[in-house]
Amino acid sequence: MTLYYSLVFVLLVSEMILFMLLIVPLPFTIRRKMFTFISESPLIAKLQYGMKITFIFILILFIDSVNRVYRVQVELAETNKNQGGTVVMGHERMEVQARKFYSQRNMYLCGFTLFLSLILNRTYTMILDVLRLEEKVKEFEGDTSAGGKDSAKLAAAGNAGEIGKLKNQLAEKDRDIANLKKQAEGLSREYNRMGDQISPADSTPKKDK
Template identity: 40%
Template sequence: MSLYYSLVFGVLVFEVVIFSILALPIPTRLRKPLTLVLLRPFQNDIIQITIKCVLGFILLLFLDTINKVYNIDRELQAASSANTKGGGVYSQDRIEVLSRKFFAQRNMYLTGMTLFLTFTVARTFGLVQELLQLKDKYRKESPKFDTKQDEAVNAKRKDELEQEIKEKDLEIARLKEKAEALQKEM
């Protein structure tokens, strides 16, 4: 693998690591600082320009590999049509062409997945930021009780429930007496 495809592979591995970190179900108190640490380097203008240039070069490599795969396919079709017309194509030549096709396809998938994962990581990062903002907004708007207020509310609710239980017990006793009286009448 040439140097630039090795660098593309390094970018792909970096994106996989970043995506894995963003996709893990981490508690909010850990996710927020982690997201801010991951975001900090990408807020620099120089780094943003560098990333855009690298992605532009990866896009050019992707288009080049698509062109190479297309040309190799045409070469294979030409060779197979010449073989059927009586011309001979040595098996060694066919193996060499298939080998080039394999490497061109590998490079096409490598660059294509790198570009795809770039957009996926960017979108996932945006979703995580939106989620954190919504959680902060929800926490600010949700009512919070003092522990003393909670205890008072809980004690009041407990008294209400105990009163309801006593009323239901009295009703059950009354219905049992009524059922016994009806049973004696029969």
């Protein structure tokens, strides 16, 4: 196995270990602190960025391995066809079978690595959602240990964009309410002014009588 495929195998084993750590049952407080650290750590953020670039190279290796498997299959079919349909024998057959085996091994190695990376990403997102829901349940049940700094950071890590959108909508609503209050105050002043003007005019004929 070449060096880069050995690195892909090491990455696959690391992903398997990380997946086991994600799904292992832990107390709520420990899991919340662990995911808060993952969400806030700048080292983890740099590592995630580097892994995205690494997975791009693994995708290129996967495409190359699929191409090699296809070429070996075509070569084996052409060899059998040139020999009149007889089975390829001897060292030539062993060489083709070995190339086929290595190509398929590399294809499966890169494919499972990419597939497990998608599973890890989805599992991480689902665990964040579950933690936020558990936090809300504890707050509704009146648990004083729920909430706090860690839960706020955890929620911000999962839905920072949604919070910003809601804040903008809330600010727009506040501006609309302020404008409505100003309009209501203006209408009230105008109503009082018109009422003061009409009242003396109504009382003057009564005094003449």
